[in-house]
Amino acid sequence: MAAPVGPDPVISGRAQDNNLMAAAMLNDLLNNALDPGYRARSGAGKKRHWWDGPMVLLVCVAAGLLLVTAYQQTHRSAPASQSARQDLESRIRNLQSEAVTMDDEAKQLAAQVAALRDQQLPAGDDSALRGLELAAGSIAVTGPGVSIEVGEPKQSPSSASTGRTGTASQPQDSVLRDRDIRAIVNQLWTTGAEAIAVNGIRLTATSAIRFAGESILVDFQTLSSPYTVEAVGDRNKMLLGFADSATARKFKTEEAVYGISFTFSGKSKLTLPSVTVMQQSDASLGPAPSSTPASSPAPTPTEHPS
Amino acid sequence: MIAALALILGVVLGLIFRPTVPLWLEPYLPIAVVAALDAVFGGVRARLDRIFDAKVFVVSFISNVLVAALIVFLGDKLGVGGQLSTAVVVVLGIRIFGNAAAIRRHVFRA
Numbered sequence A: 001m002a003a004p005v006g007p008d009p010v011i012s013g014r015a016q017d018n019n020l021m022a023a024a025m026l027n028d029l030l031n032n033a034l035d036p037g038y039r040a041r042s043g044a045g046k047k048r049h050w051w052d053g054p055m056v057l058l059v060c061v062a063a064g065l066l067l068v069t070a071y072q073q074t075h076r077s078a079p080a081s082q083s084a085r086q087d088l089e090s091r092i093r094n095l096q097s098e099a100v101t102m103d104d105e106a107k108q109l110a111a112q113v114a115a116l117r118d119q120q121l122p123a124g125d126d127s128a129l130r131g132l133e134l135a136a137g138s139i140a141v142t143g144p145g146v147s148i149e150v151g152e153p154k155q156s157p158s159s160a161s162t163g164r165t166g167t168a169s170q171p172q173d174s175v176l177r178d179r180d181i182r183a184i185v186n187q188l189w190t191t192g193a194e195a196i197a198v199n200g201i202r203l204t205a206t207s208a209i210r211f212a213g214e215s216i217l218v219d220f221q222t223l224s225s226p227y228t229v230e231a232v233g234d235r236n237k238m239l240l241g242f243a244d245s246a247t248a249r250k251f252k253t254e255e256a257v258y259g260i261s262f263t264f265s266g267k268s269k270l271t272l273p274s275v276t277v278m279q280q281s282d283a284s285l286g287p288a289p290s291s292t293p294a295s296s297p298a299p300t301p302t303e304h305p306s
Numbered sequence B: 001m002i003a004a005l006a007l008i009l010g011v012v013l014g015l016i017f018r019p020t021v022p023l024w025l026e027p028y029l030p031i032a033v034v035a036a037l038d039a040v041f042g043g044v045r046a047r048l049d050r051i052f053d054a055k056v057f058v059v060s061f062i063s064n065v066l067v068a069a070l071i072v073f074l075g076d077k078l079g080v081g082g083q084l085s086t087a088v089v090v091v092l093g094i095r096i097f098g099n100a101a102a103i104r105r106h107v108f109r110a
Helices: A016-030 A036-043 A053-119 A127-136 A178-190 A235-243 A248-259 B004-016 B022-047 B054-078 B081-108
Strands: A141-151 A194-200 A208-210 A216-218 A227-233 A261-272
Touching: A016 A194, A016 B081, A036 B054, A053 A227, A053 B004, A053 B054, A127 A216, A141 A194, A141 A235, A178 A194, A178 A216, A178 A227, A178 A235, A178 A248, A178 A261, A194 A261, A227 A235, A227 A261, A235 A248, A235 A261, B022 B054, B022 B081, B054 B081
Parallel strands: none
Antiparallel strands: A141 A227, A141 A261, A194 A227, A208 A216
């Protein structure tokens, strides 16, 4: 049996001592598996009690109960969490489809409102109104422009990628962040874009491109890679300006270093959707209808009310 | 033999009544099971060694379960619950193996 071995008189280092201690402890653990109480009691004269038998049986029943309870607990909670997850998933999907339906309805109603308004307005030059509508993103626009696509580096497909597009969870170490998308968008605005949409979400003066929970949000809608920024405007000017910009150089570098995908090209015809709902939080009707402001330069793209 | 029947009775009772464990006790259940297994294996080996003692068995069972739960509880409070659980499982696991080996030697003479 392993008795604690004293330090060797010749090599009595502290490390040696510790090693022997550890070895003795492990020996003790491995060889004295039996509870020492049994051996201690075996020597002493045994006094038999009437409750010995029932107590042992009670403990055995308790052990069996404990065993099966723990088993059931582990196996019952796993399906519970699974079903909770499925329930949440289905609720999210229902709400998402509901949101899409309401979105379409809102767009239809907005188109009706616009049509009624156009009926009421006196016929004449409505380019000022169209210009404002274009800037506010309340009408869909079509025209030549550029399309820029950036994507996360290719990774092994994860199990989370089974959701529909736009809902796949982002890989933990996403290279692209909100500021990258913002940089592209701002670069396009400066080089003369007249309307911009990111992954089909039209940007307006009040749009926010943010980053939360490892995914990029545009107007509180989650996007997933690849991100497509489409801009309608002077195609050549935007292409040249973008190709020459620091943003494009940065993406070229990241393409080489991190392996993100990055392409941009001019398009002869792009269609950008209108924004769904125009929120007016502070604006109210003026005191009197003033004359329309001096007509702004007519927008290049041909537009049509959606 | 009767003890084995009692163990099976406990399992059957658990299957029939499906006792629910309060949420605050749930983290201690797996460790308590390992501790209980250690006590049970120790008791079986002691019986085969002909040194079984009812009092030692009962006390070792209860104290094993309580101490294991206490260690996990303390570990949770100190932020090292996972590590302490691992330590308990390793030590008790080694003891279970040792006792199981002794039982095997008794039963199969090998």
